[in-house]
Structures are given as structure tokens and as C-alpha cells.
Amino acid sequence: MSEPLIFELSAPGRRGYNLPDIDVPRQPIDTLIPKEHQRSTAPSLPEASEPTVVRHYTRLSQLNHSIDTGFYPLGSCTMKYNPKIHETVAGLPGFRSIHPLQPDSTVQGALGLMFELQELLAAITGMDAVSLQPAAGAHGEFTGLLMIKAYHAAQGRLPGTVIAPDAAHGTNPASATAAGYHLVTVPSNQRGRVDIHHLRRLVNEDTAALMLTNPNTLGLFEDEIVEMAQIVHEAGGQVYYDGANLNAILGVVRPGDMGFDVVHLNLHKTFTTPHGGGGPGSGPVGVKQPLARFLPVPNVVRDGQMYRLDYQRPETIGKVRSFYGNFGMLVRAYTYIRTLGREGLTQVGRDAVLNANYLRARLNDRFDEPYPGPTMHEFVLSGRRQAARGVHTRDMAKRLMDYGFHPPTVYFPLIVEEAMMIEPTETESIDTLDAFVEAMREIAREAEEEPEIVLSAPHVTPVGRVDEARAARQPDLAWRAASTGFPKAEEPAAPDTPEGV
Amino acid sequence: MSYLSHTDAERRRMLQAIGVDRLEDLYEDVPQGLRLSGLDVPAGLSEVEVLRLMQSKAAENLDLETRPSFLGGGAYFGYVPAAVGAITGRAEFYTSYTPYQPEVSQGTLQVIYEFQSMICLLTGLDVANASLYDGATAVAEAASMALNATGRNRVLVPDTLSPEYRRVLSTYAEGIGYDVDVGPIVEGGQLDVTEEHAAVIVQNPDFLGSVVAMEKLATLAHSHGALFIAVVDPISLGILKPPGEYGADIAVGEGQNLGGWLSYGGPYLGFIASTPNLQRRLPGRIAGATVDDRGNPAYVLTLQTREQHIRRERATSNICTNEALVALGATVYMALLGKEGLREVAEHALQKAHYAADRMGAVPGFGVATPSPFFREFALRCPVPAEEVNRFLLSRDILGGLDLSRIYPDNASLRDCLLLGMTEMTTRNDIDACVSALTDMVAARSTTREPAGVGGRA
Numbered sequence: 025m026s027e028p029l030i031f032e033l034s035a036p037g038r039r040g041y042n043l044p045d046i047d048v049p050r051q052p053i054d055t056l057i058p059k060e061h062q063r064s065t066a067p068s069l070p071e072a073s074e075p076t077v078v079r080h081y082t083r084l085s086q087l088n089h090s091i092d093t094g095f096y097p098l099g100s101c102t103m104k105y106n107p108k109i110h111e112t113v114a115g116l117p118g119f120r121s122i123h124p125l126q127p128d129s130t131v132q133g134a135l136g137l138m139f140e141l142q143e144l145l146a147a148i149t150g151m152d153a154v155s156l157q158p159a160a161g162a163h164g165e166f167t168g169l170l171m172i173k174a175y176h177a178a179q180g181r182l183p184g185t186v187i188a189p190d191a192a193h194g195t196n197p198a199s200a201t202a203a204g205y206h207l208v209t210v211p212s213n214q215r216g217r218v219d220i221h222h223l224r225r226l227v228n229e230d231t232a233a234l235m236l237t238n239p240n241t242l243g244l245f246e247d248e249i250v251e252m253a254q255i256v257h258e259a260g261g262q263v264y265y266d267g268a269n270l271n272a273i274l275g276v277v278r279p280g281d282m283g284f285d286v287v288h289l290n291l292h293k294t295f296t297t298p299h300g301g302g303g304p305g306s307g308p309v310g311v312k313q314p315l316a317r318f319l320p321v322p323n324v325v326r327d328g329q330m331y332r333l334d335y336q337r338p339e340t341i342g343k344v345r346s347f348y349g350n351f352g353m354l355v356r357a358y359t360y361i362r363t364l365g366r367e368g369l370t371q372v373g374r375d376a377v378l379n380a381n382y383l384r385a386r387l388n389d390r391f392d393e394p395y396p397g398p399t400m401h402e403f404v405l406s407g408r409r410q411a412a413r414g415v416h417t418r419d420m421a422k423r424l425m426d427y428g429f430h431p432p433t434v435y436f437p438l439i440v441e442e443a444m445m446i447e448p449t450e451t452e453s454i455d456t457l458d459a460f461v462e463a464m465r466e467i468a469r470e471a472e473e474e475p476e477i478v479l480s481a482p483h484v485t486p487v488g489r490v491d492e493a494r495a496a497r498q499p500d501l502a503w504r505a506a507s508t509g510f511p512k513a514e515e516p517a518a519p520d521t522p523e524g525v
Numbered sequence: 526m527s528y529l530s531h532t533d534a535e536r537r538r539m540l541q542a543i544g545v546d547r548l549e550d551l552y553e554d555v556p557q558g559l560r561l562s563g564l565d566v567p568a569g570l571s572e573v574e575v576l577r578l579m580q581s582k583a584a585e586n587l588d589l590e591t592r593p594s595f596l597g598g599g600a601y602f603g604y605v606p607a608a609v610g611a612i613t614g615r616a617e618f619y620t621s622y623t624p625y626q627p628e629v630s631q632g633t634l635q636v637i638y639e640f641q642s643m644i645c646l647l648t649g650l651d652v653a654n655a656s657l658y659d660g661a662t663a664v665a666e667a668a669s670m671a672l673n674a675t676g677r678n679r680v681l682v683p684d685t686l687s688p689e690y691r692r693v694l695s696t697y698a699e700g701i702g703y704d705v706d707v708g709p710i711v712e713g714g715q716l717d718v719t720e721e722h723a724a725v726i727v728q729n730p731d732f733l734g735s736v737v738a739m740e741k742l743a744t745l746a747h748s749h750g751a752l753f754i755a756v757v758d759p760i761s762l763g764i765l766k767p768p769g770e771y772g773a774d775i776a777v778g779e780g781q782n783l784g785g786w787l788s789y790g791g792p793y794l795g796f797i798a799s800t801p802n803l804q805r806r807l808p809g810r811i812a813g814a815t816v817d818d819r820g821n822p823a824y825v826l827t828l829q830t831r832e833q834h835i836r837r838e839r840a841t842s843n844i845c846t847n848e849a850l851v852a853l854g855a856t857v858y859m860a861l862l863g864k865e866g867l868r869e870v871a872e873h874a875l876q877k878a879h880y881a882a883d884r885m886g887a888v889p890g891f892g893v894a895t896p897s898p899f900f901r902e903f904a905l906r907c908p909v910p911a912e913e914v915n916r917f918l919l920s921r922d923i924l925g926g927l928d929l930s931r932i933y934p935d936n937a938s939l940r941d942c943l944l945l946g947m948t949e950m951t952t953r954n955d956i957d958a959c960v961s962a963l964t965d966m967v968a969a970r971s972t973t974r975e976p977a978g979v980g981g982r983a
Binding site for chain 1: 558655847867
């Protein structure tokens with residue numbers, strides 16, 4: 025079922041795109057650009073007609089699992105339905121074809137939308153000010169940590185460490201490093217929450233921040249959050265909220281009320297901007313008043329009836345990307361919030377929690393549940409019972425594909441052996457949840473009675489199990505015209521690695 | 526609400542299966558004192574109401590689809606072929622996640638591989654990744670690669686690097702803890718490189734549109750042990766020498782103009798390519814070709830030991846979600862354009878920029894301030910503050926250029942200058958209408974205020 029590369033569908037002289045004639049007097053290119061600045065040969069881009077190109081990429085699309093074709097219970101990724109009206113709205117010429125350097129007076133609709141979205145996200149998270157600039161969650165983390173750094177610096181302090189739990193998303197430690205911090209890991213306790221006694225011992229005057237997601241990656245609410253925030257604040261540190269799991273608590277409790285000083289949101293999770301196969305995302309950051317003066321520039325402000333981009337923030341951390349953020353995603357998230365409104369958003373959180381607990385209750389007899397619920401929007405099962413018989417979580421994940429489901433996030437969080445992290449989201453019907461339960465229970469049975477069918481899965485996917493080790497050891501990262509080879513270098517293979525999040 | 530699936534009866538049945546009486550019981554871990562009484566958000570709207578609301582907001586913006594514009598500066602209004610939207614609008618692409626499970630993500634993975642291949646072909650380098658957030662963060666990521674590769678702690682950039690990019694680079698430098706030296710505008714290929722610099726980062730064409738003698742600068746950087754990072758406009762590579770041909774170690778840029786919408790600044794598309802010896806230092810996702818258990822060709826995310834979900838605090842970058850869907854659009858765009866089409870799009874921009882420069886620069890009081898050769902953009906020196914020119918053009922329903930006095934307030938040679946950019950969408954009529962407007966503005970000024978000519982600050 026393999027589809028050739030677009031380069032293999034190419035033949036000299038074919039084209040998929042026609043331009044109008046150049047309607048200004050043409051000058052020889054060599055008189056405009058001296059020969060020495062010109063490329064010697066044209067790049068070997070494919071030459072193909074529009075039907076060939078469209079058929080090729082349409083066929084490729086059919087090799088993907090997607091939300092519109094099936095259930096996608098990736099834990100911590102919040103793969104909920106993406107409403108179609110969002111695409112219609114983002115495609116309006118007044119949104120898609122405005123230039124970031126237009127005068128403010130000519131983009132009042134866009135600026136007004138951004139201003140309102142700043143206010144709405146502040147209200148939803150309980151923060152005082154919001155920047156829409158970060159392009160994704162990890163980018164929001166980086167931005168938030170830089171503001172924390174600036175905040176400490178303004179007080180003449182230079183604390184050097186960031187604390188994150190052992191269950192944290194990989195971006196937390198990576199962002200801490202990117203922001204110039206040393207990472208300290210706090211272990212989880214037997215209840216699957218941050219070990220507060222250990223935290224107390226780790227926190228000192230060198231603590232810049234504690235990064236937490238709440239509910240955490242086990243789907244459990246950190247019920248000692250107020251005390252933890254207090255411990256960090258008393259030592260002069262700040263408390264950072266990773267918003268990847270905000271969906272569970274929409275309308276129920278706000279990070280700002282739990283003691284968090286900085287939050288980032290993933291609009292591509294909670295606010296359902298489509299994930300696009302790996303982006304674009306959008307990672308707005310909200311802060312409490314003491315950090316507001318460090319927000320990236322520009323922020324959108326209102327002067328009377330006019331909105332404008334405000335660069336006058338002398339203590340800003342600067343800019344973290346060009347222009348103002350992933351505006352197209354902001355349009356979608358704003359549309360979502362206005363469509364759902366206050367009751368709708370609250371029901372989102374409640375149904376997300378209901379769905380997760382329903383799946384948990386119907387699966388925890390067949391699979392180990394290392395940290396018993398109730399949980400919030402997601403829960404973690406362990407495949408160790410099946411692994412003891414030689415069928416690992418990876419095998420069961422692959423087998424799920426044969427039943428038409430995308431696997432959960434697996435081998436994450438790292439503190440759970442043979443982890444399966446399941447997040448159904450609120451948009452799934454009970455029929456879908458029941459079908460998933462049946463598939464999981466059937467796979468548990470297969471693991472006991474006919475393990476070979478699981479071990480050799482998947483069977484009905486476009487390709488069979490993919491040789492990742494070979495890809496890493498003999499990197500083939502780009503197509504080359506026949507005459508040139510591509511470089512080969514030895515690479516170590518990764519062990520059981522998190523898939524999802 | 527239509528995005529939720531349950532009836533109240535179903536909810537009750539599910540609670541029963543869970544073994545609780547009320548949904549609130551599932552929130553028992555949330556301390557009572559923290560519970561919210563209600564969100565401060567307006568009530569919800571029906572689809573048609575929300576559509577009307579959004580249409581009214583969109584209508585408050587002046588879009589470039591219905592009026593001439595000469596705005597560039599890193600974002601360009603190019604034509605987006607209908608086939609691009611047809612493919613990026615396929616739900617199998619836009620409603621899928623990062624392709625962690627290759628067996629059900631071959632579509633996205635093969636697209637990434639094709640995208641990487643096309644970026645390698647454009648830049649003349651060997652390895653590329655799946656995408657970065659935008660051109661500015663791509664510059665910052667490239668700088669980090671160079672710092673790690675050389676063990677040095679400074680980078681050097683001329684001030685003709687996009688101001689947006691310089692601003693983002695200095696934010697990253699502040700965070701990570703390195704120094705950015707901003708040299709003078711490259712004049713005769715001279716830059717003050719030292720043995721302390723990890724990289725020299727040069728934009729070509731530079732922010733004012735000029736084509737730069739990159740080879741000389743690459744040699745200069747290398748002679749001091751620094752890497753040479755080229756920041757390029759991908760469309761320009763239809764005509765201009767690719768980074769791989771002048772010795773760049775890393776090429777980065779903004780790929781928005783490869784079939785992407787302006788969208789008021791995002792989502793855009795950062796790309797990065799490097800020589801093979803730097804491949805393990807690249808940030809973010811990379812797809813590779815391999816085989817499945819039946820020996821058939823297959824694609825998979827690879828070299829993952831660089832990434833945050835494996836390496837955590839030791840990753841090469843914290844990037845996770847990138848700009849996959851925009852990269853898909855760029856891949857389709859490049860496939861449609863092909864070898865010849867890319868050159869033609871580049872030539873449209875080039876010819877129109879020169880026609881515009883010749884005509885606008887000939888209006889009394891105006892002149893071209895960007896040295897030749899230039900590609901698609903040039904600075905136009907005006908007889909009055911650039912802001913006033915823009916205001917006058919707007920009164921004729923023309924979106925003018927970027928006021929350079931806002932960017933380079935201390936540079937006297939760029940005072941009263943507008944940066945104007947062209948694409949294949951610019952027509953002769955647009956340029957002629959702008960020339961008439963400039964001519965009329967000068968005439969109006971000379972009759973009403975200044976009897977002796979336009980009296981600009983020549």
C-alpha cells in the first residue's frame with residue numbers, strides 16, 4: 025500500500041501551477057542580479073501536474089488516523105473534536121489576508137479579538153494579564169520561565185534551579201534548561217502526587233520556580249497544591265502551571281486560585297485548535313500582576329474605542345517570536361469560547377472527567393491501575409500484568425490499531441511501568457467509549473490466550489510494525505536526485521520511549 | 526451543545542457504571558475552598574450567531590485581497606493555489622496528532638520526509654527538520670546549535686538582520702546566557718568577527734532587500750572558527766545562490782511565503798537545514814525512511830534521542846509541537862510549482878521590484894535607498910516622513926510600506942524611508958497607482974505649502 029515519493033512521480037516539463045505573464049517591462053535577470061549571486065542549477069523540485077499532486081497527497085492523507093476518522097485517546101494531548109465552523113471563520117479574507125505590519129487602524133477587528141481573548145483567557149485561568157505570543161506549549165513554558173527570571177532579577181536575586189515532578193511532561197525540564205536553569209526533580213508519593221515532604225526539603229533560596237501540571241500526568245488532582253504553593257512562595261520562588269491538562273478543570277477551579285503565578289495554555293488542546301499532524305499550536309501565557317510588567321511585547325491594549333499594539337513596556341523580556349503569535353489559532357480559540365460560553369465550557373470539563381472515569385471503571389479489572397481513581401480527564405493503566413506473560417504495552421498499542429483506534433500515550437509518565445495513558449476527551453459518545461472498552465478487553469483476552477496475534481500486530485494498517493532502530497542507525501532523511509548519495513552515520517537507537525504527549 | 530455527545534440519561538448511566546451518585550463526587554480531590562462559582566465568560570452562541578460575530582470582526586480589517594499593498598519585511602502576500610487549501614483542509618491531515626505511532630501516521634510522516642527533501646534541495650544542504658515555529662525562532666535555534674557545536678558564547682549579526690529576528694534572538698540569548706554582537710551594516714563584506722564568535726548570522730537578501738556577498742562572509746566566519754548561518758527567503762532561492770553553494774553550515778528562514786497565508790503574523794513556518802556533521806544537534810522532529818516488518822518502505826520520526834520527550838533537560842531544544850500543517854501546505858506548494866515555477870515566482874518579485882523602484886524612485890523628491898543588487902524589496906527615501914506617505918496612500922486605499930524610521934531611529938541614511946516589497950501578486954496597475962498617488966501627494970504639497978518644490982529633507 026505504499027505511495028511513491030512525489031519526486032518519483034515527476035517528469036521534466038510537467039507543471040501544476042500557472043502564473044500570469046509578468047506585466048511590467050522585463051529586464052534580463054543578469055543585469056539585475058550579477059551572475060555570481062545566482063544559483064548554478066535549479067533545485068530538483070518535482071515536476072508534476074495538479075491532478076498528480078492532489079491525488080498523491082490525498083492518498084497520503086488516507087494513510088493517517090485522525091479525529092475525524094476515529095477515536096484518538098492520547099493522554100495529555102486532549103484530542104477532541106475540531107469544530108468545522110473554526111475553519112470557515114479563520115478562512116475569512118479579513119483574517120487570513122491581513123499583514124502583520126499594517127497600521128493598527130486598519131486591523132481593529134483583529135486587535136479587538138486579541139484583546140478580548142487576552143481578557144477571556146485571564147478570566148478562565150484566574151490570572152491578571154495574558155500574552156498571546158508563544159507559538160506552542162513548550163514555547164509558553166520558555167516565555168513563562170524568562171518572566172520568572174526577570175522577576176527575580178528585578179529583586180536583585182538570581183536563583184538557579186527549577187523544580188519539576190518526576191511525572192512532568194518532557195518539555196518542562198527541557199524548557200528549564202532552555203531558560204538557563206538547573207533542573208531538580210521532585211519524586212511522586214505513593215498516592216501519585218508530588219511528595220510534599222520531599223518538596224519541602226528541596227525548596228530553598230535557590231528555587232526560582234516549581235513547575236506543575238494539575239491535574240498531573242496521572243490524571244490526579246494535586247490536592248495539596250495550596251500548601252505546595254505556599255512552601256515555594258515562602259522561599260521566594262514562583263509557581264508555574266503547565267496548562268496541558270486544563271481541560272479537566274474548566275469552570276471548576278482556576279490555576280490562579282490555586283496559587284499559581286504563571287500559566288501557559290495549549291490552545292490546540294483545551295481550546296481545540298486542530299493539531300495539524302504536529303502543529304501549529306498556540307501557547308498563550310498568563311501571569312499575576314507582579315509579573316505583568318515582564319510580558320513579551322507587544323501586548324494588545326485598548327485606548328477608548330481603539331485597540332493598539334503596545335510596545336511601551338520597559339521591563340519586558342522582549343519578543344519570543346516574530347509578530348504577535350499564531351493569530352489563525354487565536355481566531356479559532358476565540359470562536360470556540362464564544363460558541364460554548366460559560367455553561368458550555370463548564371460542561372466540557374465535566375464530561376471530560378465523566379468519560380475518563382467511565383473508561384477507567386470499565387477497564388481496571390483487566391489492567392492494573394497503579395494509582396486508583398477517581399481521576400480527572402485522563403488515567404493511567406499499567407500493562408505489567410500482560411508484560412509478565414510476554415505481551416508488552418507496545419504490542420497492545422499496536423493491536424489497538426487493528427480495532428480502528430489510535431493507541432493511548434504509552435510509556436509515559438515515566439514513573440509507571442508499561443504505562444498506558446488514556447484521555448478520551450468530552451466529545452466522544454458512549455458508543456465510542458464502549459467500543460474502545462470492548463477492544464481493550466478483547467486485547468487483554470488475546471494477550472492471555474493467543475499472544476501471537478498481539479505480538480505481531482498491527483495487521484490491517486497501511487504498513488506493518490516500523491523498524492525504528494534501522495531508521496536511527498542508518499539515517500535516510502531526505503530524497504536525493506539519483507546521482508548523489510546521502511550521508512550515512514551511525515546513531516544509537518532509543519529504548520522504550522514515550523509515544524504521545 | 527452540539528460538540529458534546531451525551532444525553533442526561535447517558536450521563537446517569539455512566540455515573541452508575543463508575544459507582545458514584547453525582548459528578549461532583551469525581552471532583553472530591555479539589556479542595557472546596559478553591560471551587561469556582563462560575564466562569565466570567567459570556568453566554569454561548571449558536572453557530573450562525575458566532576459566524577455573524579466573526580464576519581463583523583473580519584470586516585473591520587482591511588485585507589490585502591481587495592487592495593494593493595507593498596508590505597513585506599518578512600511576511601509576503603503570495604498566491605495560495607486552491608490545491609494547497611484542498612490538501613491542508615483534509616481532516617485526515619489537520620485533525621491528526623504528531624505522528625508518534627508510525628503505522629497509522631504514514632501520511633504525515635511521508636509529507637515531513639518530502640518537506641525535508643525539498644528544503645534540502647532549496648538550500649543546497651544535506652539535512653533538514655520537520656519545521657520550527659517561524660523564521661525568528663529558527664534563527665535562535667540555529668544560534669543554539671552553533672554555541673553547542675563550538676563551545677563558544679557569542680554570536681555576531683549585522684544590523685541588516687530582520688529587527689524581529691534580532692529581537693527574538695536577544696530574548697533567547699538572555700535566557701540561555703550568551704551574547705549577541707550587532708555589527709554595522711555589511712559594507713564591502715566586512716564584519717568584526719573574532720575567535721569568540723560561535724556563529725555569524727547573515728540574512729540574504731538582507732532586511733533592506735539587498736543581495737549580500739555571502740561567500741566572502743562565510744570564508745571570513747570560518748577563518749575565525751565560527752559557523753556561518755544563512756537566513757534566506759525561500760522564494761529568492763529560485764534565482765539566488767543557495768546557502769550550500771557558498772559554504773553555509775546552517776540555513777534557516779521563514780517559509781510563510783511557500784503557499785501560506787499572511788494571517789496577521791501566524792501560523793508561519795520556520796525551517797532549518799544543516800550540513801550532515803550537525804545533524805545530531807538539530808532541534809525538533811525529523812522523519813526518516815526505513816522499512817516495516819514486511820520489508821515495505823515506511824517512514825518514522827527518528828534521531829529522537831535529541832528530543833525533549835526522551836532527553837528531557839538534556840534535549841537539543843524544548844520544541845515539541847511545531848508547524849506541521851503549514852509545512853504540509855509548503856510541500857504541496859513546492860510540488861505544484863516545481864523546478865520552473867519557483868524560478869518564475871522569484872522572477873515576478875524581482876522584475877516588479879525593479880520596475881517599482883525605477884518608477885517610484887523617479888517621482889520628484891523620492892529615491893531608492895537600497896543598494897543594488899536587490900531582490901524583491903527596497904527602501905524608498907521620501908521627501909516627507911514615511912508615516913505621512915503611508916497615510917496619503919491609505920487615503921487612496923493602498924497599504925503602503927514599512928516605516929523604517931521606526932526600525933532604525935538612529936540611522937540618518939534611512940530617515941523618511943519606506944520598505945516596499947513585491948510578490949507575484951503585485952500588478953503593474955498596483956505600482957502605477959502608487960506612483961500616481963506619490964506624484965499627486967508631491968503636487969498637492971507644492972501647491973498648498975511649499976512654493977519652491979517639495980522642500981523635503983533631500
